[in-house]
Amino acid sequence: MELDRPDVIAEVTAAFEAYEQALRANDVERILSFFENRAVRFGIADHQNDIEEQERWRRAQAPLPPGRQLKETQIRTYGLDTAVITTLFGYPGSDVLGRQTQTWARLPEGWRIITAHVSEPAPDER
Numbered sequence: 001m002e003l004d005r006p007d008v009i010a011e012v013t014a015a016f017e018a019y020e021q022a023l024r025a026n027d028v029e030r031i032l033s034f035f036e037n038r039a040v041r042f043g044i045a046d047h048q049n050d051i052e053e054q055e056r057w058r059r060a061q062a063p064l065p066p067g068r069q070l071k072e073t074q075i076r077t078y079g080l081d082t083a084v085i086t087t088l089f090g091y092p093g094s095d096v097l098g099r100q101t102q103t104w105a106r107l108p109e110g111w112r113i114i115t116a117h118v119s120e121p122a123p124d125e126r
Contacts, residue, residue, distance in 0.1 A: 001079045009075050012083040012104055015111040016075070026063035028055070036105065036112040043118045044098070067092040081106040096120060 015034065022030035035041070037051045048054040073087035083104040088097040103115045 004077050005080070008077040008080055008083065011106075012075055012077060012085070012111055015104065016073075016085055016102075019113070020068075020070070024064060024068055028058045031058060034111075034113050035116075036107060036114045039112070039114050039116065041113075041116040041118075044120055065091045071097065083111075 019034045041048045071088040077083045085102045087100050090097045098120045101117045102113050105114045
């Protein structure tokens, strides 16, 4: 198995950047289009077990605060069809950095998130 092939990293990077753009714009339809239908997502105070649960949750959420910034984003690929992305995220005016991990898979319809986890450090870790 080839690890971290530059061409695969470039493909996943483009998909991830498009996802982030949709997230910042609160474009729910576009956000959901990046998830595989059975994707499990664990959030800071929520979790969804498939695309229907995620759609209900996303439509009930307020948009992200403006100015979301990523830090220390790492993209690791495993062969041609699997990638893991980890990143820290934050917002202006806050020193708290959240954590985000996504596993992406190349499916017939393109790169899709198959599992995602978002968290914040515990108050004593901040």
